[in-house]
Amino acid sequence: MMMKDDNASHQAEFGPGFHADGGYVALIDRRTLERECLAHSLGSHHISRRILTFAHLRDWEASKDSIGLPAVVLFYAVHVRDEATSEIAQVVTAVSPAAVVVMSDDENVGAVLDFIALGARGYLPNSVSIDICIQAISLAIAGGRFIPASSLLNIGNVLGLTSHKPLSAVKFTRRQFAIAEALRCGKGNKDIASELNLCESTIKVHVRNIMRKLGATNRTEVAYKLGDIVCER
Template structure:
């Protein structure tokens, strides 16, 4: 780790060479250069939270990302330290749970696009609801990764973006397909249409029946921690502070649709 600049890289395997002293010196210098600038460029991890960005950078390296990872809290910090690192090849912009001010996020994405121009930007977020994903893509993101996925998926998404592709989570594709295949809501109005992802709708139905997190996880083949993430996102969308308030607001959503709340 380069503690001054927030750069991280995998350690190189030491090589023993039986070569003349002059050639050995040349190879040693080349090895130092390769160690400092592995690959064609670096991955810039942008996150205002120091612990989050440092842990994320180390996780990416430990899982096999063959590039230097330069973790910073802001574009200004990158400008101060950029001469110590190879050119930026991709940006992982971790916004966490920041959804309160979409205008601020849009301005930050605009600045990133202006500063780095052709460099692909991949957004990492705690939310995976369809409107949020589409908004980030409209602002220039070349990929969107929900924090519910693992590091391996994150690396694949970054590789796809660097290769010219665009990564979106499966939940987003399912939500879009659902809207396209059933735009009228089937036989009757669907109060959750467009508000929740298909997976979140399943969790909502379970919550309306008063099921515990462990039961929901078992029935939907999910980890209990993933169920908790879905519930937090559902609470944010409903502006609810607890499960009781969630159930109350869900019942309000279903009033007048012919769908009765279970006893």
């Protein structure tokens, strides 16, 4: 990966599926080490878009005439509520209509709700894996919103919501229970397959069956409905 000074951008390595005309991923993070490590990780996982990194929004703004708009922006928000919300609002406005996914150390429910209310298309705490990060990028680009299962459960608790179907009423096989617990922890199919020594295609079949038994329409809803499972991190 080619490195430049902190206030400049660089292009990370990318895989053979690169979208030459589909926009790029802009990674804005004032923390040099974390920024470079994440860019390298995304590149090594063959994400199909260029990755350009910037220390600050102003650095991206100085380059936008030559590089155009990104498909999605990954923006690190500081752990100070007022400062974070102000910066996020500026980023969302500056890069519109590109999607913005906020990365933050702040896992407070109120902060997550604030990020989404400001127009962010997703939220990524430091606890998520690189695979989940890539899923969030893809979902944001497609027009969806990404909130980790743990944050969704916390929001549900704050609002006084409960699972629609008690876990005790659902009949899982031993294998399905193991996969359901992994989903509850926010793990991707690749990680689950590796841990259980199964093929990803097999995991996908089990996930579909789990969704059917729970009456869920997506993985996030599965995780929410499995709120009674204790997640051991």
